[in-house]
Amino acid sequence: xxxxxxxxxxxxxxxxxxxxxxxxxxxxxxxxxxxxxxxxxxxxxxxxxxxxxxxxxxxxxxxxxxxxxxxxxxxxxxxxxxxxxxxxxxxxxxxxxxxxxxxxxxxxxxxxxxxxxxxxxxxxxxxxxxxxxxxxxxxxxxxxxxxxxxxxxxxxxxxxxxxxxxxxxxxxxxxxxxxxxxxxxxxxxxxxxxxxxxxxxxxxxxxxxx
Numbered sequence: 001x002x003x004x005x006x007x008x009x010x011x012x013x014x015x016x017x018x019x020x021x022x023x024x025x026x027x028x029x030x031x032x033x034x035x036x037x038x039x040x041x042x043x044x045x046x047x048x049x050x051x052x053x054x055x056x057x058x059x060x061x062x063x064x065x066x067x068x069x070x071x072x073x074x075x076x077x078x079x080x081x082x083x084x085x086x087x088x089x090x091x092x093x094x095x096x097x098x099x100x101x102x103x104x105x106x107x108x109x110x111x112x113x114x115x116x117x118x119x120x121x122x123x124x125x126x127x128x129x130x131x132x133x134x135x136x137x138x139x140x141x142x143x144x145x146x147x148x149x150x151x152x153x154x155x156x157x158x159x160x161x162x163x164x165x166x167x168x169x170x171x172x173x174x175x176x177x178x179x180x181x182x183x184x185x186x187x188x189x190x191x192x193x194x195x196x197x198x199x200x201x202x203x204x205x206x207x208x209x210x
Contacts, residue, residue, distance in 0.1 A: 052075070
């Protein structure tokens with residue numbers, strides 16, 4: 001990534017691309033990274049079909065690499081609608097051989113890029129009982145809830161999380177952020193809850209003083 005970016009800036013794109021091709025040819029069977037790096041470089045140059053071809057080659061070299069399969073699904077999903085059927089086929093074939101979280105996250109992304117926000121939300125919500133304190137997962141769920149159901153539902157999602165995990169500071173802070181567009185009387189008790197746990201929280205102090 002950084003090597004290729006620097007080479008582009010220096011006007012040595014073709015040289016860098018050739019090096020990435022050689023690296024893939026030499027090490028593509030041992031690791032998925034050379035294929036992913038080469039694909040990203042080709043995608044940056046908008047040589048999408050060539051990049052997808054590299055990923056297909058990589059899967060032939062590493063047919064049992066489930067992580068690679070999901071990476072290819074993600075790449076196909078975000079490249080062009082012409083690749084969506086292939087992405088769905090690969091996703092279906094990977095079910096049961098990859099982690100539930102990895103599969104659901106890829107399935108969610110594929111659904112979202114196809115405009116099926118509600119289905120994308122459902123895939124992520126299935127993961128929440130096993131990862132209730134994953135802020136990254138909750139952030140993505142909240143974003144989709146807002147798209148599908150609107151801001152009040154998104155705020156309720158954070159309120160419910162804080163009610164369930166009332167001492168988990170990152171959740172309380174995120175709930176307060178979700179309330180920033182609401183009247184002060186709604187956000188003030190949440191900010192005070194933050195300060196009860198951490199009186200030195202500069203952000204909460206600043207928000208209360210406005």
